Amino acid sequence: MHIDRQHVFWASALPTLAPRSPLTEHRQVDVAIIGAGFTGLWTAxxxxxLAPHLDIAVLEAERVGHGASGRNGGWVVGNIAGLERHIGSLPMEQRRFCCQVLADNVDEIGHTLSRAGIDADFHKGGAIYAAARYRDQIAIQQDYLAHLHELGHSERACHWLNADQLAEKALFRNGYGGIYHRQVATVNPVKLVTGLADMVERLGVTIHEQSRAIAIGxxxxxxxxxxxxxxxxxxxxEGYAERFHDLWRHVIPVQSxxxxxxxxxxxxxxxxxxxxxxxxxxxSRLINYGxxxxxxxxxxxxxxxxxxxGKPKVDHAISDADIRMRRDLLVDLFPPxxxxxxxHGWGGSLGLSRNFRPHVVLDRKSGIATVGGYAGEGVAASHLFARTLADLILERDSKLCRMPWAFTNASHRELLKRWEPEPLRWLAAQAITFSYAAEETLMKHHKSTPLLKPTLTRVNDYFASIIE
Known part of the structure; x- marks a missing residue:
């Protein structure tokens, strides 16, 4: 299956690309990579x-960018979901260093694309996390800003916008204020992933499409x-393991x-x-982005x-109801x-690890590496984590190898906890979805939510008890 140009806007402006040949023989290579998305291609x-002599082959079950890399919202974020789980116990100096590495990663992506001549519509305009519909959102965003600073993000990188300052950047329906995160860019992800594929092929990497990996041993x-x-x-x-090598037990797909x-x-x-x-x-707890x-x-x-x-979304199209829901939310933000x-309307699956933290794992004993669990923030993280994995494989003594999300000499089975069996995780997910919808309804009707907040906390604590 190719990227659906009818539904996925990112692909609509690109010409139809000729398919690459599938794997039809036994080959010996230095590195085999499963998945021709951002992580796999950046790793290659x-x-x-760094090591031009390496013989590298990439296996792709469908076409380049078929998974999350060709379906996302195009955000390049100088942060990672679940960062506090990696650095929360570290001294502030180390936390600030990790946050600076994440911030610099955004600029490094832009520089790399420029040097390689990949036109992926990379644009660094920052990001606004707004209190834009209900007054209750002011406290939510101010709490999030305090959280970002506690993690180690600087005031210059993440700061508060009052209503007037927010209006200078975007005219929301009710622009009460919000966070401005400087280290965020946007891209056309399909242009990026197809450009990466062409670039690694020019370097001598082989990509085999329509070559689904079915077993490792x-x-x-x-x-x-x-x-x-x-x-x-x-x-x-990432979220497209589909019962491959038990990775699906540790990283599950969630739709976006x-x-x-x-x-x-x-x-x-x-x-x-x-x-x-x-x-x-x-x-909004619906986690919107635009x-x-x-x-x-x-x-x-x-x-x-x-x-x-835990079934990933294989097709690209989404329902009329899903389109209307997102359109209505967008119009609520911007009435004009x-x-x-x-x-266009499309969807895909992001990968969520049981630990709720992204990871780079290299098991030197088995020779198997796993990278992912980005929880929807993989456009930037995949670049940083691929650089990290390359350094780990080549045994380079770099700062990236010492990051708290990098693990060696252990398997993913030891480092990544397994998700609980169904129906427990599905029921927990439904409970959280219901509680978030209830909170959204109360805020929409200008109802105070203090009685609901303890309930939300209890529901989330219950869900956390499943995943911790």
Whole structure:
């Protein structure tokens, strides 16, 4: 299956690409990588750049970028979800250092794309986390800003915007204020992933499409058409492991769904602002995200649901109801968009680890590496974690190898806890979804939510008891 140009806006402007040949033989290589998304391709790039002699092959079950890398909202964030679980117990000096590494990663992606000549519409406009619909969101965002500073993000990188300052960046319906995070950029992810694929092929990396990995064992990856024998095997499947090598027990798929509007007129942009093209989100627990594209559309998404049994979203299309829900939320943020045409609607699966923290794991004994668990913030994190993995594989003594999310000499089974069996995790996910919807309804009708907050806390504590 190719990236669906009818539904996925990112792919609509690109020409149809010729398929790459599948694996049809037994080959011996130095590194075998499973998954031709951001993580797999960045890993191939940095390994080949640092060690040009390596013979590297990438296996892709469908087409390049078929998974999360071709379906996301295009945010490049100088942070990672679950960061506090990695650095919360560290001294502040170390926390600040980790946060600076994450911030610098955004700029490094931009510099690398520029040097490589990859036009992926990279634009660093920062991000606004707004209190933009209900007054209760002011406290939510101020608490989040305090959390960012406690983690080690600087005041310069993350600071508060009052209502007037917010209005200079975006004209929300009720722009009470919000956080401005400087170290955030946006990209067209399909342009990025296809550009990466072309770049690594020019370096001598082989990519085999339509070559689903079905088993790993004794330094060998098997597909239906052939095998790769390699001392190092990288599993870069994120939320698309699909019962492969028990990774699905440790990283499960959660759906995220996105829409794109028609190009907006200059008059409409005058009404909603965003001249600097920042990314934006509000304090909704639906976890929404959007930005102004290079061709003056709005791309806007919100987290979807967890499917019973941890099934990833294979097709690209989303339902009319899912499109309406995101359109209505977007119009709620920006009323001048009432009546706007939605031209595309698509979705995919992000990977969520049982520890709620992303990871780079290299088991030197087995030669198997696993990278992922980005929880929806993988566009930037995949670059940083791929650089880290390349350094670990090559045994380089770099600062990245000493980051708290990097692990060696242990397997993913030892480091990543297993999710509980169904129906426990599905029921917990439904309970959280219901409680968030209840809170949203109360805020929408200007009802105070103090009685609900303890309930939300108890529900989340229960869910945490499952995953800790």
């Amino acid at each position: 790039y940095y390994l080949k750049t 004794s330094g060998e990856v098997s597909t239906h058409g052939g095998t790769l024998e390699a001392p190092t095997i990288v599993c870069a499947t 769904l996105v829409i794109a509007t028609e190009p907006l007129s200059e008059a409409t942009w005058q009404e909603i602002g965003m001249a600097e093209r920042p990314a934006f989100a509000d304090a 930005h102004r594209t290079a061709d003056d559309r709005l791309v806007f998404g919100a987290r979807g649901t967890y499917r019973f049994g 968009l009432e009546g706007i045409k939605i031209t």
